[in-house]
Amino acid sequence: MDYMELRLWIGMHSCIQCFILVATDASYIIKYMTRFTEEGFSSLISFIFISDAIKKMAGSFSYYPINTDFQPDFITAYKCECVAPDTMASMLFGVVVPVLDNTSALFGMNITALDWSQLSKKECLKYGGQLVGSSCKFVPDLALMSFILFFGTYSMTVSLKKFKFSRYFPTKMRKLVSDFSIFMSIMTFVGLDMLMGLKTPKLIVPTEFKPTRPDRGWIVMPFGKNPWWVYLASFVPALLVTILIFMDQQISAVIVNRKENKLKKGCGYHLDLFWVGVLMAACSFTGLPWYVAATVISIAHIDSLKMESESNAPGEQPQFLGVREQRLTGIIVFVLTGVSIFLAPILQFIPMPVLYGVFLYMGVASLGGIQFWDRIKLFLMPAKHQPDYAYLRHVPLRRVHLFTLLQVVCLAVLWILKSTFLAIIFPSWSGFTDFFFFFNS
Template sequence: MSEAEAVIRNQSGYINHTAKKDYGPLEFTGRIAGGLRLDLRRRLPLYASDWTDAFKAENFQKSLSSILYLFIAALAPAITFGSRFLDGTNGQFGVLEMIMSTAVSGVIFSTFAGQPLSILGATGPFLAYTLVVYDMAVGADVEFMPFYFWVCMWCSLFTILVAVFDLCALMKHVTMFSEDIFAGLISLIFIIDGVRPIIENFSENKMSLTSAMFEALLFMYTFGLATYLSHFRRTPWLLRPIRNLMANFAVTISLVTASALAAIYSSDTNLRMLSVDADFSPNLVLSDGSKRPWVVNPMGIERSFPAWAIAYAILPAIGFAVLGYLDQNLTSVIVNRFVRGALTLPVCAVLGLPLSVASTVPSITHVISLTTYEVKQLPEGERKVPSKVVEQRATNFLIHVLIGCALFLAPALKFLPRAVLQGVFFYMGIASLTGNNLFDRLFLWLIWDPAKYPQYHYIQKLPIRRVHLYTLVQVVCLGILYGLKAIKETSVVFPFFMASLAIIRKAMRFLFTQEELELLDSLPAEEEDGKGLSPEQPDLVNLEKSKENDEGEPAKATMGV
């Protein structure tokens, strides 16, 4: 709770029952919807200023730059994820549906959510589990869209119950042990799903050798250029504003230039292009050749939907609810869960859209882009310390409105080669490895000389064998988690194993001492309070605090995801 909110509460006195204790977002209140009501009371007095603060003279320039930047940063992954949904669901929904889901969910979320800076979009685990739901529908011989409708509606109910009974408080048991494994799963999904279609071009004879080679070159070009440009601000080339601009829009530049390169040689190759209809109709084609209506009939589109399948949808709905609980709670608070359950999930169900959740990387990028830093002299040297964040709803709202307007770009999207989007997907996976403690410790296995180990805080205090043992446990858990996801027969349960990671972490007290766990399962104190990061050191989501910017403005994320 901010100081401004505390002043408002003290002056108004409208929360009398918290005079003895002010419950935080990760505490049980002991009342039905107690946490939800407290969050509403904290936020409602600030609702009007949430729409005006962005347009104040001292905030307008920063807000405008954030809108323009995050619009591109959120649109690129929406297109990329849409192509993956198109392939994985055999055309049930695709790019237009993903863009519409991002736009509609984001507008609703920014209007009603308790944390208005959260940017919505698809995530790797939700993509994977949506494909699991599709496989379940095919295996049960029922229509996917009605089945998906009921899965979303059940998930909506469970999500509302989570908010009503303060179950978000259980997140206090989730530590960095689970978070690093969860982030590792996301990275693996991006990396493996990104490169697999390129390899399959050669192994399954889907196309000629020339076309397969050209797609592989486009894939490598997109990934290589995005990686190089994301670090371009650190080079001595060109002027500083140009370097920052190219780094901020690395993904967009790579996507556009690779598509232009593909267009030059398109007549000589048989490239697979993105399938997008220019008539703004849903992607699914019915047996009579027409497109499905935008509003999904829950009782069946072309054939009646059996009643037993409505109950059958409860199982994957619980999985979706668990997955959403873990994913969303990393970047939101209790009231956001209620908004998502009561509004965004039913809308996606009715319209037949992929689900969008608060995506961690763009959400934190949004916060960074609205943050003003000041340089302070600390014992370890100069550091940039956050001094102000323009917390409001207008930027988030306008970002998603612009994403919705991008639907009018549909005729141009069909010129995007799929290999380019695979390159973006692969880049997202590689870039997201940076700052993941699990992979930082995993890379230590490749360093045979202990004298050359990075000076992480746990390296300085623990025997290296204990560090490697902790890493091995995480690697085994990550392998089991990915294996459960990858095998169709077990894929429906992988969210439940993900939730069990908190229990596994508690059981590790029998393998490690409390002191060892505190060192391995947390950031050092100086990083937690923001004093231990150098201006150029990336944090856990690959964001950079730019040392170069004379005006003290934060650099944007190096990836547009």
């Protein structure tokens, strides 16, 4: 069964289902999406960002292990040599290998004629040699340097983001530094990486604008590779895809349109879902990833457009005035995203640990505006030191903790569903919790 053709039909069925939802005004059911569901869904996505960033960073310590038993007095014992394979086997099979890549000769040479002691690790393994020595499996510098880049990028971004609340420099300069905190952190640690000269893992960017798989073109053909019944049966997985896309799109829209953001312009839930359906069909025919609103990026976009009062009493926090509602920043962001394919020679200098640090910051920063996270922190605060939240004035603290604990349990269940073979029922569970807690609230 051909996967791309099956994916195309799932996308087409999902597109039609989105159009049906738009035609029947089904977006009206987002009124059942309570704060419980919004916070659980957005928290899950934030934790995915945080978890993936930490997992990727931890993986570098496995790929570049550190010799924790290193003893400076026995430094002469730490060595790694490339040893030739069994010469009898090479003579028996007549193994002939090309010369090294750094030479310009085009002839081959017998494997027994190689100077194995002068080969690099990659060349040694390529030609069938063996690495012998107590230090062959350890690469201490790269793991530690990767951690410095990872944690340094995150820490610097957090510090610069808070710089606008400091007492140094004029207000506009502090705000400028805060707005470009991520860019400044990336440039700083890319420069540090280049200065140190270590071969840390870098961002891999394709240099050509073409499909990833060489065996297909830009258009996926809808017929010819799968049985006819697949075109009809794909309706079932498409239904699960539609549920997930509908909830992801509409919950992100609900979070953006919260009254706390003080938006003045109206929302467009039906129009947004219509264009999501159009893009589902277009992306299915071209084999591109399906397009939907990203919760973490949407929250970050709102935060970057917030307006605050400039004239405050000494020591008083700025007052939130609203959000600059316009389309220019969104258009520019996605235009620059498309232009980035031509920046491959520059982007390939960015170390992956730096990007992991940015992802960690995005996940942590998006938790800052979620009431669920504020209520979790109340577990560790004595009552006399708790902030003056409005809900604490009207709801007993015990019920607040019970509600928060229930959210934590549901979030844990969602995480387990996402991380196991049961992930296919994740959309159904999300919808179930939505309606269950609405009718029991």
